[in-house]
Amino acid sequence: MTRPSPFSVRGRRALMVMRDEREIPIVRRQLSRLGMTISEHDPAEPPRDQSSDVILLDADSIPIKSDHAILWKGSIPIIALIGTETPSRLKWLLDLQPASFLVKPLRSAGLYTALVVAFDSAQQRLEQAAHIEKLEDRIRSRRVVFAAVLQIMRGHDLSEKDAFALIRQTSMRHRTTIEVLSAEIVAAGGMPNRTTRTA
């Protein structure tokens, strides 16, 4: 799958969660210029299940202790519009994990940068999450690899180093991972038959 470019924003869907009467037209106009699809949501209302690609959230329009604020947190990147820089407000913002931010009063300049940064960091977050999942899988299967190495050491009378080398070479030859082959070794009680088939 090709990585979507954070620079191409045309056709992406933006959800505006804003109250300020002077800033709404500025954002609306700029998003239209960029060719984005716009929908709007009253900050006083809890979020509905809206499918959008980015949320522009006016931080000052939602009370810090409001129950529904945290519902905005999810996989859709949030651009926080910041008017108040008190730590209590910033702490609330950090809990929402915004992908980027803009400082009010808003101008036409800056919005595109905020969008690009938001799309890019959202993409990076996805990739990092996938990477971390892979690493965690690998950690989980370490026990299986260890058991497979022991099995091969005993069955073939090899040192630990040589047993691991054999498993590694075999898995490479068969275009599979060490973890998958190890699971097969443990299940079969030794090197599975197919390892000799394609040599």
Added chain:
Amino acid sequence: MSKPSIPLGLVFSQSGPYAMMAGEMRKSALMAVDEINESDAFDFSFAPHLRDPGGVVAEYHTACADLIREEHVGHIVGCYTSASRKQVIPIVERTERLLWHPARYEGFESSDNVIYVGAAPNQHVVPLVRHMLDHISADVFCIGSNYIWTWEMNRVIREIVTSAGGRVLAERLLELGETAVDHIVTEIIDRRPPVVFNTLVGESSYAFMRALHAAATRAGLSIPMLSCSLCEPELKLIGSAASVGCITSSAYFESIEGADNRSFVARWKARHGRDSSLSVDGQSTYVCVMLLARAIRRAGSAEVGAVRRAAANHRYDSPQGPVWVDPDNNHCFLTPRLARSMPGCQFSIFWEADAPERPDPYLSNLDLTAIGTRAEKSNDTMAKRSNHLRIVK
């Protein structure tokens, strides 16, 4: 008498949730304008242009835009809430004007186009929490209005209290203007916290203080209350019994000793009646207009850049004592004070800082370890440490 006239914008809401306070501020601004206009000490007069945003946040921007475009004002005195000030800042910054802001606020702002004459957090909440830790309790029950002032006060209280080993027992919030307070009063009577920190504003605060006083009296309890915003006109609105005993932090109380304040109070009462009372925000608005007039006189011009430079470090012996603008952040050196509300709707001051305190709007210089190690606490620590040393030996 004909002196050249300088237009001055005054923006105060005459209706809406804080109309009472804004009305006091408007009266003080006009009193200062009249004194300047009648005084030989100033070779100019102010032509005040009043605007009333009616407590509607968006109207503040409109009012100021109109003052700048139509009346050509370079200087505006006004705003009470942070939300209204944040509406005005973009336009004064864009058009290079000055907003003279009288009210205390929660800090974390420093615009080149605002002169902050009200207290910064190191001048209002910090001395009060310090007093609480030293003399009342490190465990506190917080109640406040659900908006930025309370959120930020509660954060500061929690940070200081927990670093001193205390606890925030509860943080209860009421919507602005809400007067249904019985559930919280019941909770307080049941739990009997050693102290209540009240950051409610307006009618919510008055209703809460009346209800808590009544319930505590019935239960035979006396629970100390703290506030950073209570003022004399509010004591009257709350009623003499329920308003007594609240420990309040402020840069100004009507009862400040000294000739400057006595004369100021006398002039105020001559204008507004014997039964009227000054308030911290009213006095601060008077100080705003005076600081501005003195800076214009010193600069020889009302031009914003020249006035800002002239205002910097220019000491004014105001009713609340010496005040001057710190050019590092455009906030003012002020003297923090603590007082107890008394029968007769007055405050009795029991502590004031030795000298005007440098404003610290970002609380960058707040040393939590210094507050955390109070006398008794540091004794404990030392005792523990010496025990430990003995064991090692």
